[in-house]
Amino acid sequence: MKKRKGITKESEERYRRETIGHRQRKASPVKSGQTVSRLSQENAVMAEIGRIISSTLNIEEVYERFAEEVRKLIPFDRIVINTINVEKGTVMNLYMAGKGVTGRKVGEVYPLEGSGNAEMVRTRSTILIQTEDFSEYKDRFPMLLSTFQAGFRSIMNVPLFSKGQLIGGLLLRSYKPYAYTEKDVRLAERVSSQIAGAIANALLFAERERAEEALRRSEERYRTILEEIQEGYFELDLSGNFTFVNDAECRILGYPTREELIGMNHRQCAGENSAKKLDQLFNDIYRTGEPVKGYDLELIKKDGTRVFSEISISLMKDSQGKPIGFRGTSRDVTERKRMEEALKKTDDDLRESIEELRATEEELRATNEELQAANKVLKETQDQLIRSEKLAAIGKLAGGVGHELRNPLGAIKNAVYYIKGKVTNSELARKEPRVLEFLEIIEDEINSSNKIISDLLNFSRVGKPAVSPAQIGKVMEDALSYLTFPEHIEVINKLEAGLPEVKIDRDQIRQVFVNILTNAMQAMPQGGKLTIDGRKGEKFLEVAISDTGDGISEDVIGKVFDPLFTTRAKGIGLGLAVCKSIMERHGGTIEVKSKLGEGAVFTVKLPLEAN
């Protein structure tokens, strides 16, 4: 037989050896009648096996019936049908009948190595071991030791081939030594080749069933997962229509049933903005094939309310790799978004508060500066007020004192005049020339006192100026004519005739000039230069009177306009106070600039009439 040709030399030898003994024992003349009946039985069994195989019986029953039929032809005490996975090197029993080897079960998988099956696989031939002394084989077939120990003396392993592939074996065992003849082997091989196809089919069928079962389970698992997870799952076709959604997705989008959602376009669940973003997203995924993960998007629920969804989308392809749609998961992150927003708002609020605080701080600083400025103005006003109140009090006092002194002083002056008239050229004058001297001293002192009294009265009398337009140069000339300058004082009057007229009280302003000029004169006892200059400013007409005298020291310069301040032995310190008072009443100012030893400049500013 074809299969026999594959037998190796060694196993062929063994086979021969084993079977020779067998033959010797069993060889007995066979009667031709027996042969005929045997042949017909063989054919009947084969036919029956064919029927069994083609029947719709399940495979277990097939095995059962097959075993029964085999028994009719070949005696055995145990029959096993197994399947061999050559690659994995494993054997699994599909069917077992007869007396068993304890511990072996149907469905059990055991190693191929060290069994008769291994030899059978290697040689792709039937293995027949018939011996009463297993010691010779125990090294080669350690797995068969238990079979031998169970009492089996004849062991036959017949390979099952399907489409040239060895798929398993038919194992027959007998307690009887040398139970099998070559004819039995041939018969066993015949039935094996008949059953092999059925077994292969059954195996394939079982395999497919198992695969299907696995698929079903896996599908069921996925379905369960899809049903039970909180995440929404959806599938879309390439136009963006829902083709599948799970319940969670329905819940997220607020649809009571999947049927309602399926078939809808995803854009119906997105506002204009989100729809645009989604279009871009799907476009990108389609183009690149890259999935998008964790994309936050605002969607619109069935009832019109908004939901923030974090979605992940990937491209769905068919078995050829052609894109057929999209699948994705989504999560309702509205709460998270809300918290993020709240957090961001808190953050913004905080920032806002800090800025507000800072603004307030700056504002306070500004207010503070304004207050300081206001305070300065207030203080100046207050000084002014104090000064004018002081002036008023002094004026009142001065007026009183002046009037009180002027009349007696007038009487004294008249008396002195009378006495002087009488005494001049008299006997007394000749005898006592000092009398006249004394009288002159008295007259001088009276004049001095009169001057002070005039000052006092002038001071108290400074009233509202009676203004009229005047040329300042004229007023200055007037003032200069009042005074007699010593020769060593050079007077330079630079006042130009072209200066505009000012509205002033001539008498008062002349008084101012006289006072300043007098001071200047007195400041230059050793002689010097007195310069008068004037110019037209923006709003004021300025007249500056400068001398080259002693100058005014820094600690004194701030007080020169204060009433009753004087540095001279004679005079009561009202001259400049009167000037300041007059200037203020004219809406003008009087200022002084000076340094000790460098002379002084008094500047008088009179307001020009606004055009």
Added chain:
Amino acid sequence: MSPVDIKDLDLLLEKVYREGGYDFRGYRRGTVTRRLEKRLHATGRETCQDYIQFLDTHPEEYEKLADCLTIKVSGFFRNSYAFHQVAHLVLPELVSEKRRRKDRSLRVWSTACARGQEPYSIAILIAEFLGCERERFDISIYATDISRTALKEAEAGRYSPKEVNGLPKTILKNYFSHADGHYQATADMKRSIHFSHFDLTSSPQPPFMNLDLIFCCNILIYLQKQLQEHVLDMLYRSLRSQGYLILGESETLPNSLRTKLSCLDTKARIYKKVSVCF
């Protein structure tokens, strides 16, 4: 209760915008309210409505109000840390980049110069940093302000001893002349500073472009968020790529600009415009 009702305040600000030409609509209400109360007091008005009527008969009050609403607190090297960081972080980087590119111009904008202390401080800082190399650089410091009176004073550059208090003697000696009790910014220093009137908050367009450095300190704090963003966007546009922006101590960027301006120093609020790739 405040004499300023929030609705009346909106009406007033709208009127001030339409008739007075000053736009304070985007300013924070807190400061505006408090400053307005000052004007109410000064003009002897009791309520905001009275004040609105007062404005009709006293148009000169618009300017006074505008003057009052704009806080002009300033000082030389105010926020000294920021100036320190500009000297140690910004100028070295900026100047070496300029040298490398053989670009000898330095363009700076002091966005709200008030009475001029900020632009003069900047001028001093740059001059001190460049030393004798200063002559080789073409320095332009643009100083703008919403208040014309403040601007006039800034241009005069005359400061009281109290105002320059804290400036080192050598700085006073080198950059100011001392006459009749005041300190006068030197003509040399003034030469690089260009003063002009500009309202940062109401102009849609930046007046300068391609700037190296912008100072915008303590202006944003008075503005509402939207206006802040508008101003910052304008400043961003007037900065050249890799130019620097300096904000006030408590001022920050809105999210929209955080990717466009990287923060160099969080405390000194120094930001650098990220280079724009086309």
